[in-house]
Structures are given as structure tokens and as C-alpha cells.
Amino acid sequence: MTSSSIRFLMCSPDHYDVDYVINPWMEGNIHKSSRDRAAEQWQGLFQILKERAVVDLVKPERGVPDMVFTANAGLVLGDDVVLSRFYHKERQGEEPFFKQWFLEQGYTVHELPKDLPFEGAGDALLDREGRWLWAGYGFRSELDSHPYLAKWLDIEVLSLRLMDDRFYHLDTCFCPLTGGYLLYYPPAFDSYSNRLIEMRVPEAKRIAVSEADAVKFACNAVNVNHTVILNKATDDLKHRLAAAGFEVVETPLTEFLKAGGAAKCLTLRVTEPVRAEVHASAAIESRVVRMEGHLLDAGLINQALDLVVEGGGSFQVLNFNLGEQRQSTSSAEVKVTAPSHDVMETIVSQLIDLGAVARPQEVCDTNLETVTLAGVAPDDFYVTTIYPTEVRVKCEWVKVRNQRMDAAIVVHDTPTGITAECKLLRDLQVGEQVIVGIEGIRTIRKTESREHRNTQEFSFMGAGVSSERRVELVVEQIAWELRQIRDRGGKVVVTAGPVVIHTGGGEHLAKLIRDGYVQALLGGNAIAVHDIEQSMMGTSLGVDMKRGVSVRGGHRHHLKVINTIRRCGTIADAVHQGVLTNGIFYECVQHHVPFSLAGSIRDDGPLPDTQMDLLKAQADYSRLIQGADLILMLSSMLHSIGVGNMTPAGVKMVCVDINPAVVTKLSDRGSVESVGVVTDVGLFLSLMVQQLEKLTSPYHLAQMV
Template structure:
């Protein structure tokens, strides 16, 4: 901060007279491009025309205010836009820190003028952009300060404004690059009215505006007025001076008691400015009672192969798209290619709600608060069985820890879309991932985002062992050779089986229709399947084929419909219902082949989840949704790999209840299905876009070829 001169008290006008600072455009030109309006306008502005337009604006404003001038300096063509010089309140001014170097040379000239005129000048830390009254506007009704960020000013500057000017600051996130300063799309008017363009702001900012400004005082303009900078208006009492406005906007303002004065400023629009940009109001009323800033900040820690994995870019994009800002405090790339990277990033958000939203997404990415910044998790009690408190933390597939007191506790039963429930035991608190329906009175639930971090195993660049499986990275494999993907999957299936691991298959009826059942049966006989999940349909069609040679009435060998075949699936269902279960039908000798037969004979557990469209259903089908989900979760537990075969709903359901660390392969002819599974975020998932029958045929063939260390126990025929 620069101290004021001794005579400042006599230099500051304390009357109610409106005082405005302007700078003549003697050196004005469009010399560079630092906003979209400058594109295509380099040296296309007429200085004579600019002088004429500026003088007319000066003369209009002189009728309503005292105009003071700062001498323009050669080499700084944008000094004419004095709104960006700083932010003034009383005898204090926060000097601007320009974002672009093309304007940074203006700072000492404006600082000298402020000091010479008796202001106390506050200077922000170097490297913290803030562009004065272009991005900070006092409300004319509530007395708070609206402050913009996103393009020219950083969110982290707002706490300084609150402290130095003793004012409440409300932060607004600009998202349209045409409206790079707040004053290009936002103008508080006398009497608490607000002229603004909603399209320039994110959803949070629009909600904040609506919360603070009553509907009858909000004047939302259309794009046609916005691009003519109708919001870039000078408001003095009930007079508004602007470049141009549509008849409808002028009529609306007239109805509200405002006098509109239009004065063309087209030469300055070429540089992205108009009436408000050309003026800096030096007198602001003080009707402020609350002097606070709601801006929040936290430090996160990122570690891993940050550049190769794209994690650091995703984290920073998450912060900005979520309505926040950031500062990279440190970034160590490591010295060797295989070294991990470490970054510390300061996250800034306009309030605690936005911060919690951003932190929740960052936690999902694997970002953790540093120990010195970490605060214990916030807990709220369950007051109604099956209902979580508001703002409960929603879990992901990744292993999670919560900070309870001074102790990090690992969450048990990790899965997606649950809540973290805390219960007390004799050995201390226990944190568990629970579905909402399973929450009980007496438990506490983690809310917000404090004291939480996920453990992410980021892909390593180090050489893998010869037998280590890799799916060529996460994603959808629609262009790759299916044979190559199958070869990798076969290798992993053999390795999992031979070490006593667990493979779960989720399959749909398409497996039967495409002739894939013969190959799936061989996988079951060979010991490669340890649980089967599906719906009523796959079992019905499999049993129909085994008993009657048809699937949905189609002869599977000849590919033609069979007379009366449309009743075959009901006959199959009826037979099983007569015996009471699939296993009893096998025992009775009426079911002698097929996928379900092999499951029974090889002691492979299966679970069939029913739906409203099911015929029958089979006695084994669980028509209670909650019971079916629980049974699926039981069979998924401990899985090393899940093979999802042409069943969208069951695959997505299984994916949501599966923690990270479990490899997943989704095979479907529809790329939307495999994309959905890939989008869940696991780096150990892949999608194969192909016919499932072909895929299973290739898989069985590849398994039969494997020799050596993983020689088959049972040769597949």
C-alpha cells in the first residue's frame, strides 16, 4: 500500500456531486488484440472520429457531473478506458493489476494520478490480475460490491477488495469472452435496479443475481442490446448514457423512470469498450452495513503422472468450469520419465457452496487436501431411516478415506452413488459406504467435501511385468483389431483362473440369439466363469434353446421361424416352474444342456434380476429390485474382472456397484453402451464394439491356443 500525501483531506471532494475521471483519446488506436472485439480492427479506428465521439460523451456527462482528466500518455492507447484504472471508494483506491502486458504500462501513470490527488492507494500482489471498475461495480440498492472474474480479474483478488474497502463482495463468473469485463454486461442502476445480460454469466452467478435483486428490478436484456454494449452505461441519478439501445429497452427504462441518452461510440466498440469503459466514477455512496467476503480457498495435492494421465488439466478445467479459480503453488515434474509429478494448487471459489461442488469433483479425480489444510469431515445425524441429510457426500468407485478428528479412516464397502455412514464401535468409529435405503437412525453421514480424499492408482509409465494385463488404456475399442483385444483378455482370464481369482459375467439374451451360448458354456466348463449375472430373458432363451432348439421361436441352426415357435419360451418357463427351480429341472433330467445347465453342474452361482416386461417369470428370477441388487452386489464382491456381454441395463447397474481396481470389459454392438461404461471413470475399463457371438468365439479360440506358464487345465474343444 502506498501512503497518501499529507494534504489528502483537502484534495478529496466529500460532497454528493458525482465526479468522473476521463482520459482524452489523443493516442487511441487498436494496436493489438486482447479481446474478441479487436479481432479484425487493427489500425481500423479513426482517431478523428474517436476524438469527436469522446468529446460528445464528455459534453453530455459534464451536464450531470464534474469531469476530471488524466493526461494521456504516448504508447498506451487504452488509457482512454479509465474505468480500468482502479476501484475507488471514498478516499481509497485499489489500483488495477492488468492481465495483459499491453496495458500493464498504464499502472504507474494511474497510480501517480491517484497519489497526487490525495488517495490512499492499495496495490495488489504482483501477478494477481484485477482490472478496477471494469470488473467491480457497487450496487445502487444493497450497497454491496459486485465483482467479476473469469477473463481479466482473478477471483483471489476479491478478498482484498472486501478488506481494503470494507465492503461485502459478491463474485460473478463471466463465461462469454465477448463480455470480458463485468461492466460490458452488467450495470447497477439508481434505486436498486439492475441492467444485465444473463448469457454472460454461469448458472451460479445468475442464481446469485436473482437472489439479491428482486424480479421487478431486474432488467435482463437480449443479445442484440448486449453486443451494442447497452450495459456499458454511465448512470447518474435517473439518467443513463449509452452507445445505443433498442426501442424496447428504451421503453422499458422510460417506464421505470430513467432518461436514456444515446451517444454513438462505435470507434471505441472496435476495442471492446463504450460509455462506462471511458469513465471512472470517483464518488460512491456508502450505505454498507455488512463488510464481508464469501470467497473460499483451499489447497489440494495432486500426485502421479499428472501430464501423461491428463489429471492436472482435468483438475484445473474442473475448477474453472465449476465457477472457481486457481493458483498453482508448486509443480514438480520429476527428473526422469518414470518419476511421478507432484503439484499443489490453491482452489478459490466465490462461496462455500461452489467450493463444496468443486471439491467434490476434485476428490473424485483423486485430489486431496494437504494435511496442514485438511479439516475433519463434517457429519450430520440420520434422523429418518433410508434418508440422508442434505448435501451428503456422494461416493465414487474409488477407495476413499475420511478425516474423523485427527485420524484418517478408510471407507469400507466402496461403491458408486452411496453415502459415507459413520457408526461407533468398541474399537472406534467405522466408516462404510451405504446406499441411501440402508441408512439407519443412530448413524452419522458425511456432508460437504471437507476431510475427504480418494485414492487413485494412476497408470504408471514403468515397465510392466511380462504377465501384467493392460487393456491399451481405458476407452471404447471400435477401431482396434478385435483379435488383439481378445488376445489380451484371454491372457488375463487364464492368469486369474490359475491363481484362484474371480471372473463375473453379466450377459444378456443377445448372447443366445447370436450363437454365443456354445462358447459361454465352454468358458464355464473351463473354470473361467465364477458367477453369472443377468435378467430373466437370458435364462429363458437359453433354456428354450436347450429344450426346444429355438430362441424366441427361431430355429438356431437353420435361422428360420418354427411353426408355433412363439409359444416355446412360455413352454420352457412352464417346465421350470413345474419343477420349482432351474437346478431342480436339471436334477429331473429335463434340462440337459445350455448355459444355465453348465452353471448348475459346475457350481457356478447365478443371479437373475427381473423387470416389468418378464414373462413367467422363472422361479429363480428375483422380482424384488432391492433383493436383486443386493444379490448382484454379493456376487460382484471380490471380483478381479467383470465381462459384460450385450446387456445395457445390467452392465450399467453392475458398473455402478463395482469399486475401482476391478477390470471391466463391455462388449456390445451398440457403441453407446460401451461408451457409457467407459465414461464411469475407471482407468481399468474398456469397451469392445463388436458382435458378442463373434467376440466369444474368438475368446474361446484364443484360450485354447495359450500354452506355457498358463497351460490350460481343461482343453477347450
């Protein structure tokens, strides 16, 4: 667009001051902003914009000091404007003044319900190509406002959840640029939002800023064609923007940073082009769930609402009937809104664990799908918990028999009536009807179990990794031995437990296999399941391996992975079919490294490669151990002890475990070739890979010659 066709709305800072605290930036800055300096800085931005566009002014009003931040006046697209509904009462006084201005300019003004917060272009930013609208939620704007935006502006809305209260508005950490580029700060968003951003914006056009730039509000920028106007940017960011074809214009706005705003906050673009071929679309989904019981004294209602928000959704309590006496139960109906179907499924599955259920009159039947391959459930099958469960069939609640965790629910229509039972994946038969999704399912718990329910999320693993002493010296010795064995065509066998994955060692063990340092791998069902879980889903036992935090509903991931591999046939089949594309067992298949998985009574699934006949597993272990020069035992007490007991003297063994008792037990075998390393296995493998890379570096090889 030409400069004469681009218009911005600004408001002079005649009455600007930090009068209250409604964001972290205002803390400690009450009445500490210089009005003269603020006016000077605002004038600087105003002049820069006037050289590149047309700037309209709205009259500043007393009593609303933040009116200077016109980005929050509303959201404009074509001749339509969605007026802001401010979250904080301190800013609600601005609404009539902005409404009057828009009406005087001839805009069609759309107003949200009074109790539905939405803060304009501070939380809604158009893709500069006009293809869709990015809409933020989490602090100032509610997710429930997004369907209104899609309807009124006839545009696709992509919802992004803000996670860092320093970046309380979308425009504080996110700036679409001309040509489809994006300037943004990824840590300000949750993982779902970051995936959505990555799906829509190619990597070559994503310009992620550092925290140093983010806290200077570099993303709170005004983009006019190929010019980016901002408060301040590091040299690195300026170089990256220049490389993308943008001119960076810095103008100090430090007085406004004290209130949590900068260049973008001080402007509202009022000439946004409308693309005729773009139409309304929103992936947002809403459902109403009902809860009954001792909701207040057991803390269930608080847990439920927290689950919704922490899971990436929003809620509206439609009604709440409080029990009149101590023994009386309460009931509530809550409208849950989520940015996508997948997020909704995750949230509601967590609410089911708390006893929530969809309105009975809305769900008459669960969703059933037929088993087409023995031992393999349909996609999206419901994974059971330990709690007594009932399912909705033909408008009646049916109690599920044989209740257990990590199973599927099979429904039978028998001559004597409808039955439902838990069945393990391996026991599923072709033709059986399995419940999929989360509709028409509820868990039943006694009052006392609710009152004593642990408020922590159901998960397998929550502890961190212990810090360890230096192990570089022993790693150097072992690395040298591994290199010698590989170069002479020897054999190294690795026995590994799932702790390898949990501590972040999976990628390092995979590299050892890829580089030819491992000739056989022994383990149990768990290491394979969690290696594949990490490869396919980025989690291990439901813990996000990059962020180190439990993922809502992540405790079901391992069952989903097992089901996928069972559908493929074997781990090798999954690799050949392109389903499994990285990880320890991917490298084993690709490099023809044999592996053996010994099953146990605790295994879920199991994977089709897991040998559940213990005698056959022992024989397979013994076969792979034959001819070994060195056995590397990595944090698997039972498998390591078993391997140690079937390994002949003369084979060197290295036992790595955080538990000194395991190392001692292996050393007690009496083999002089045994080495015990008490340390974190992830740290050990990381140091091992680093040391082996040093041994193969050109400099090191030159020193050896």
C-alpha cells in the same frame, strides 16, 4: 446526488488506436479506427457528461492507447482507490500514470500483489444505492482479488463469473442503475451468478437486454441519477428504461467499440458515496488441496485445473514437484478459490474424484452426523463413487469397505478399531454415523487407471435429442380421442419412462394431468426421481434442462432428491409439506390421480412410494389398468411391454418411442386398437398439448356449434 457533487475521470483520445488484440472486438480492427472520428465521438460524450456532472481529465500518454478507457484505472469508494493490476502486458504501462493521478488528488491508494489481475471499475461496479459491490471475474480479474476489495473498501462483495469472451469485463454486460434497478445481459453469466443476481435484485427492477442490445454495448452505460448515457439502444430497450423512469441519451461511440469499449469504459466515477452502516463481507472461500501421481503424463493436473475454472472458481499453484524419471510420481499443492461455500463443495468433490485431498495436517477427521430417521441420511451426506475411497478418522486414513457408487459412508468405532463402509440410503439405521461434506476424503486409483482415465466428466447422459419427422396428423387423431374420453368420464392410463423428463416432456405431461386427461400413471422409480429432480433442482440426470448441458456434480442430484423425499415420508407428504411444488407427481397428488411405481434391481434409493416387491407391483398395475379406455405408453420399453401383456383386448393403446423396435413389439400384440408413433416423446407431448388447446379454444368450439 446533485450534478455538482458527481465527478468522473476521463482521458482524451490523443493517442487512441487499436494497436493490438486482447479481446474479440479488436480482431480485424488493427489500425482501422479513425482518430478524428474517435476524438469527435469522445467529445460528444464529454459534453453530455459536463452538462450533468463534473469531469476531471488525466493526461493521455504515448504508448498506452487504451488509457482512454479510464474505467480500468482503478476502483474508487470514498477516499480509497484500489489500483488496477492489468491482466495483459499491453495495458500494464497505464498503471503508474493512474497511480500518480490518484495520489495527486489525495486518495489512499491500495495496490494488489503484482501477479493478481484486477481491472478496476471495468470489473467492479457499486450498487447505485451503495449497499454492495458487484465484482466480475473469469477473463480479466481474478476471484482472489475480491477479498482484498472487501477488506480495503469495507463493503460486501458479490462475485459474478463471466462466461462469454465478448463481454470480458463486467461493465460490458452489467450496469447498476439509480433506485436499485439493473441493466444487464443474463447469458453473459453462469447459472450461479444469475441466481445471485436474482436473489439481490427484484424481478421488477431487473432490465434484461437482448443480444442485439448487448453487442451494441447498451449495458456499457453511464448512469447519472435518472439519465442513462449509452452508445445505442433498440426502441424496445428505450421504452423499458423510460417506463422505469430513466431518460436515455444516445451518443455514437462506434470507434471505441472497435477496441471493445463504449460509454462506461471511457469514464470512471470518482465520487462514490460511502454508507456508514455497510461493512466488509465476502462469501469467497479458499482451500488448499494436494495431488500426487503421474500428474503430467496422465493429464491429471490439467484436468484438475480445468475443473476448478469450469466449476466457477480460480486457482493458484503453490508448488509443483515434478518426478525426475518416468516411473516417478509428481506432487502439487493448489490453492482453490470459489465464490461461495456451495460452489467450493462442488469443485472439491470433483477434485476428490481425481484423487485430490486436503493437506493431511489440516484435516484430522471427517465430519460425521448421526442418522435420526431410518433410511434417511443427514443433509449434505457424501455420495460415493466407484473408486476405492479412504476417509480420515482420528488422524488416520481408513479404507472404505463395500465400495460402490451412490451410497453413503458409515463410520463405526468398534472394539477392534475404526471401520468405514458404503451403505445404501435404505439400509441406514438410526444412530449410525454418516460422513457429510467433503473434508478428509480421498479416492485411490492405480497408475494405469489414471493413464487411461476418460477425460470426459462422469455423467449418466451426454447425447442430444434426435430430430424427427412431422407427427401432427397422428397427434390430432389421438388428441381428439383423449378429449372424447375425458368429456364422457372415461379413463386414460399413462405408462411413462424417464425419457419423458430427459426430452423436456415433463411439463407437458404435468399439464395433461392437471387438465384432467390422465386418470392413472404407471412407471418405475426413475421417472419419479427425475421428475422430482427437475422440479427441485432444474436438472434431470444431472443435465441442466434449460441449457442442455451437464452440471458439475449433477450426477449426485438424484440421490439428494431421493433423500429429501425419504425424509418427508412419501411423495404425497412432500407435496403437503410444501417441499415438492410442481411437476408430474405434484399434479398427480394435487388432482388425486393414482400412480404406481414398480421397482427394479437397478433403482437407486428407492423412493418410499416405489414398490420393490415385483408381484405386488404387478398386481397394483393390473388394478389401475382396469376400466381403461386408452393406454398411452411413453418411452418405457419394459414397463410398456409389461402393461401390454396384462391389458385385455379392446383397450386402445398408443406407443410412443424413438426406437422403432419398441413400437413394433407392442404392435405385434395383435390388437387392432394399437397405434405406434416413432418419434421423440418430448416433441410428441408438446404437440399433444398444443392440439388439445386448439380443441378447447373458443374459436374451435364456435366452429363445432
